[in-house]
Amino acid sequence: MRNRGDIEAAIERVGGAPVVIKLLEGTQGIGVILAPDNKVAAAVIETLQSKEHNVLLQHFVAESRGRDIRAVVVGDRVVAAMRRSAQGDEFRSNVHRGGRTEAVQLEPEFERTAVQSAQIMGLRVAGVDMLESDDGPLVMEVNSSPGLEGIETATALDIAGAIIDYIDNQVAFPELDVRQRLTVSTGYGVAELHIHPGADLVGSTIATSGLRERDIVVLSLNRGTTVIPNPRDHRVLEPDDRLLCFGKLEAMRDLIPARKRRRPRVKPLPEDPLHDESDAAS
Ligand SMILES: Nc1ncnc2c1ncn2[C@@H]1O[C@H](COP(=O)(O)OP(=O)(O)OP(=O)(O)O)[C@@H](O)[C@H]1O
Numbered sequence: 001m002r003n004r005g006d007i008e009a010a011i012e013r014v015g016g017a018p019v020v021i022k023l024l025e026g027t028q029g030i031g032v033i034l035a036p037d038n039k040v041a042a043a044v045i046e047t048l049q050s051k052e053h054n055v056l057l058q059h060f061v062a063e064s065r066g067r068d069i070r071a072v073v074v075g076d077r078v079v080a081a082m083r084r085s086a087q088g089d090e091f092r093s094n095v096h097r098g099g100r101t102e103a104v105q106l107e108p109e110f111e112r113t114a115v116q117s118a119q120i121m122g123l124r125v126a127g128v129d130m131l132e133s134d135d136g137p138l139v140m141e142v143n144s145s146p147g148l149e150g151i152e153t154a155t156a157l158d159i160a161g162a163i164i165d166y167i168d169n170q171v172a173f174p175e176l177d178v179r180q181r182l183t184v185s186t187g188y189g190v191a192e193l194h195i196h197p198g199a200d201l202v203g204s205t206i207a208t209s210g211l212r213e214r215d216i217v218v219l220s221l222n223r224g225t226t227v228i229p230n231p232r233d234h235r236v237l238e239p240d241d242r243l244l245c246f247g248k249l250e251a252m253r254d255l256i257p258a259r260k261r262r263r264p265r266v267k268p269l270p271e272d273p274l275h276d277e278s279d280a281a282s
């Protein structure tokens with residue numbers, strides 16, 4: 001957002017006022033502003049940017065009514081969750097802004113979203129903040145070092161203990177870097193195959209897909225937001241499925257439709273880099 005036009009376009013992109021403007025470096029609710037109309041929003045953004053502040057612009061999720069959810073993820077599950085609710089006419093639920101906390105039992109959709117958010121960020125322990133929108137959970141933030149005191153008090157759960165148990169389990173049964181371990185034998189590796197809607201594989205089962213014959217094993221199947229680990233042979237492939245496979249890299253590469261070749265904009269590499277002249281000179 002560099003000029004007035006950019007700012008107005010950005011406001012329109014999130015659906016117009018009311019919008020939420022956030023200072024990137026804000027915390028405890030400070031620097032989170034609810035702008036009631038487009039003019040005020042544009043003026044606030046312009047002012048902050050003129051002072052070299054980076055801002056984030058969001059659609060105001062009115063139906064969340066001053067509430068948000070904090071879920072603490074440990075490993076692949078949510079071990080505790082609380083709802084923070086703003087008091088009075090405040091829309092920010094931060095405890096530092098007077099928000100009250102209560103333990104909640106999360107809907108499965110919220111649990112899944114929290115766990116997936118942590119996994120996408122590569123975190124085994126995370127605090128995931130979500131808004132309860134009409135379209136389901138909206139992730140606001142994924143925190144890599146969530147404070148435990150507030151949520152332990154609100155839920156009366158021993159979250160620190162859950163984290164220690166998790167680490168203890170990891171020692172007995174450590175997660176290893178599958179890709180690294182499986183890429184040891186030359187020519188074999190892990191890759192994700194996307195089933196294009198028009199592909200021949202759509203409608204066939206894993207058994208009849210011919211993958212196994214090409215020395216490709218399906219480790220897991222991602223369908224939308226669900227993951228099916230170790231899918232069975234009779235599982236039918238659907239458009240846009242993503243298959244995490246282990247197998248012959250060449251065979252897997254053949255399954256990916258050829259992309260339009262881009263003309264390289266770099267100096268061509270020497271045919272035989274080892275006998276390059278500059279190399280010989282040194
Ligand atoms: N887009 C939004 N729509 C409705 N309410 C929002 C929105 N964004 C934030 N809020 C409310 O404002 C509160 C503060 O926002 P946010 O968590 O983004 O900032 P912060 O708490 O200051 O920063 P941080 O969480 O990084 O410390 C949220 O807990 C939520 O209650």
Ligand SMILES: [Mg+2]
Pocket residue numbers: 028029094129141
């Ligand atoms: Mg927050």
